[in-house]
Amino acid sequence: MIEIKVCPSTLAEGFDSYSPSARNVLFDGKIVSPYLTEPSPSTDSVEAKEIFQSVGRISLSGVQPKFAVVIGENLRLRYAQKGEQGTYILKPRPNAYHILNKDYCAANEHLTMQIASQVYGIETAANGLCFFGNDEPAYITRRFDIHATGKYQQEDFAALMGYTKANGGSEYKYCNASYEECAEIIRLHVKAAAIDILHFFKLVIFNFISLNDDAHLKNFSLINKNGEYRLSPAYDLINTSLHLVQPRIFALDKGLLKEGMSLSDTHQTGRTDFEEFGKRIGLPEKVIKREIDRFTKENPLIDKLINHSFLSDNLKKQYRMSTDYRRKMLIF
Incomplete structure (x- = not known):
């Protein structure tokens, strides 16, 4: 099981699960586990195939599969069944052949959303990462178009x-x-x-x-x-x-x-x-x-979030270099 050392939502240090502030935004304060007992869509097993026959898939936009998710009775995230209203969207690893660094798509989207929100004050959909049993990360976001009724x-x-x-x-x-x-x-x-x-x-x-x-x-x-x-x-x-x-x-x-x-x-x-x-x-x-x-302007929080992200060290470097380059293009 992957060892978590930062909040998999806010990327704040010193947490082995979602921080209290993240739980408030994502789960209405519920102590939800970041570890999924559900199988990854990439799992090639009879059990997984049977589960996905009844799962409520939202769409496949381009190359990114999306699944409807709810909080289960045991405070574990689970796939929504057909006909059940999902309150979260789960985006696991894409499988398209032409996508580079597929294992880090979720970490990339999560980091980018956190920079938008924490650094630049852009209102974003509440989001975080969660992890399948094989340590594969998935991006999760709370649906902002759903309300109590x-x-x-x-x-x-x-x-x-x-x-x-x-x-x-x-x-x-x-x-x-x-x-x-x-x-x-x-x-x-x-x-x-x-x-x-x-x-x-x-x-x-x-x-x-x-x-x-x-x-x-x-x-x-x-x-x-x-x-x-x-x-x-x-x-x-x-x-x-x-x-x-x-x-x-x-x-x-x-x-x-x-x-x-x-x-x-x-x-x-x-x-x-x-x-x-x-x-x-x-x-x-x-x-x-x-x-x-x-x-x-340079902002030390950007570097801090990149360092705390779940990207590989090489991709952290690429992320930092590419965004620094684009930022400097706006100076002149």
Whole structure:
């Protein structure tokens, strides 16, 4: 069994399980074990195959399997059965042949989400890691669209723009819009648009410096609470450069601006592009400068979180180097 020395949610030192603050956010204070008794989807056994025949699989988006999970009677996380409402999403190790460093996808997503939340104050879905019996880690996140009596209405930006595979092509999530046009969706549907457009601006900058080039239209959404739409907490944040042979600069083909950008060379993207993006989506110049400056500054907490993460030593180095490089691109 893997030895835990930091909280597998907050990455705080001195914990062999979820810390009290993590339990409050993830499990409403319940003392839930980070060790799963359920089999990993990669387990090749008759017992595992029988279990997965009745498991409530949510979807397979791209190459990442997702499973609905609930807290069982013994305070252990377990797969939701068909017809049972899962309150958590479990993302185990992907199996696609073209994904590099598959064993560390969960640790990467967890670290990236924690940096977004702890360092930059970006609202994220509550998240952590848990571990199968073979020590394989899985990413777990609490569903923010579920409440005590049902579900909140949630619409991703692809749906809000009216794009589907049928009318937008197989790459409809990537090729039909820019982040500027995403901001227009917020302005159209959100009453407190000025607040959420600023949140969106921060998230787009964070995706750039963290090399999350999978921030496509379905990875942004609006959620309707109390009859009013707001930008959903951030989800699916990951440094894709650790897993893809040919990472992109932006997930959306057009990049930041609605007329598109020249994205053949990463050196062509920098501070002035984000300043122009901020102006176009209606942010004051002083706010744009303040936020970009905040993302360019070194922060010792980033290094601390990387060091405490469940990435390998080599991937910690790659993560640190890649994000430092992108951060410095925003200085000039």
